[in-house]
Amino acid sequence: MSLPATPRGTTPRGTPPRAAENPPSQTLSVKGIPVTITRRAVRTLRITVYPDCRVSVSAPMGAGGRDIAAFIVSKLPWVEKHLARYREQERKKPLARNRFVNGEIHYVWGVPHVLKVTERRGNPKIVTGGGTPSRVPPPSPGGAAPSPPRSSRPAAVPPENAGPPVMEMYLRPGSSAAQKQALLDKWRKSLVARAAPLLAAKWKQPLEAAGGGRDFEVKKIYLQKMKTHWGSCNPARRTIRLNTELAAKPPECLEYVVLHEMVHFITGYHNRVFYGYMDSLMPGWKEIRKKMNRNLMS
Numbered sequence: 499m500s501l502p503a504t505p506r507g508t509t510p511r512g513t514p515p516r517a518a519e520n521p522p523s524q525t526l527s528v529k530g531i532p533v534t535i536t537r538r539a540v541r542t543l544r545i546t547v548y549p550d551c552r553v554s555v556s557a558p559m560g561a562g563g564r565d566i567a568a569f570i571v572s573k574l575p576w577v578e579k580h581l582a583r584y585r586e587q588e589r590k591k592p593l594a595r596n597r598f599v600n601g602e603i604h605y606v607w608g609v610p611h612v613l614k615v616t617e618r619r620g621n622p623k624i625v626t627g628g629g630t631p632s633r634v635p636p637p638s639p640g641g642a643a644p645s646p647p648r649s650s651r652p653a654a655v656p657p658e659n660a661g662p663p664v665m666e667m668y669l670r671p672g673s674s675a676a677q678k679q680a681l682l683d684k685w686r687k688s689l690v691a692r693a694a695p696l697l698a699a700k701w702k703q704p705l706e707a708a709g710g711g712r713d714f715e716v717k718k719i720y721l722q723k724m725k726t727h728w729g730s731c732n733p734a735r736r737t738i739r740l741n742t743e744l745a746a747k748p749p750e751c752l753e754y755v756v757l758h759e760m761v762h763f764i765t766g767y768h769n770r771v772f773y774g775y776m777d778s779l780m781p782g783w784k785e786i787r788k789k790m791n792r793n794l795m796s
Contacts, residue, residue, distance in 0.1 A: 528570050531577065535566060543569045547580040549587070587726060598678040604665050606689075608748030611665035615678075622669045622677075624685040686745035687721050690752065694719050694740055697756040704779055705760055714760055728790065731759040733766060751790035754783055
């Protein structure tokens with residue numbers, strides 16, 4: 499979750515007077531960016547960019563208008579950088595909250611599935627492909643373009659009026675939307691839990707060969723639904739953490755994230771060494787990253 503970004507401001511001279519009960523505020527447009535200026539009992543000018551792209555400045559009661567404007571202009575590159583970051587985060591959010599009704603589209607390994615909700619007694623579960631759990635996508639051949647899972651490949655002669663595959667969600671009567679979301683999250687986690695160890699094992703030997711004998715065994719894989727990261731790692735402990743939402747993306751996206759985090763066992767930075775390994779082992783990684791960051795619902 500993103501927090502408001504606030505840099506340290508400058509400190510004007512003098513002691514600010516006591517603030518009024520309702521501090522006066524005004525809006526100033528700087529290069530097309532609306533900035534709300536509020537005068538408070540503070541000693542320094544401070545500018546804040548919020549995740550909803552609001553920009554505000556807290557100013558001492560006695561600060562002059564020209565000084566405030568000059569301060570905002572001096573911080574414009576910083577403001578524009580954080581506005582771009584928050585807008586990109588907003589672009590990646592789903593366009594609408596899931597309602598979990600019949601006919602709604604959900605993605606499984608990048609393939610759109612039509613949701614069918616059935617209320618019945620028994621343990622809640624999700625199945626695809628006529629009553630069987632979604633298969634684990636096969637690891638792509640090293641250095642080659644990843645192939646889609648078998649279930650997403652078109653048949654040689656498609657059946658007449660064939661539609662998208664179905665995702666069947668079985669729930670107890672009266673289940674809430676939150677319970678349905680929790681079931682979907684748990685199911686996606688199980689898909690990533692089955693696929694990720696296969697991918698880590700696949701890339702272990704190529705990385706060790708390229709890394710001069712370094713150890714690339716992944717000791718543990720943590721799974722978590724995350725809002726701003728697809729993955730992370732702890733090189734010292736040889737562990738990686740993956741976003742369970744990757745189960746909705748094409749299978750090559752999960753493979754890219756696994757390899758990405760394992761390459762960080764060599765270097766913790768996105769530098770020439772890192773990109774050299776990625777270019778050598780997965781030449782198409784940049785296109786995969788674009789595909790991964792594209793909103794599937796758009």
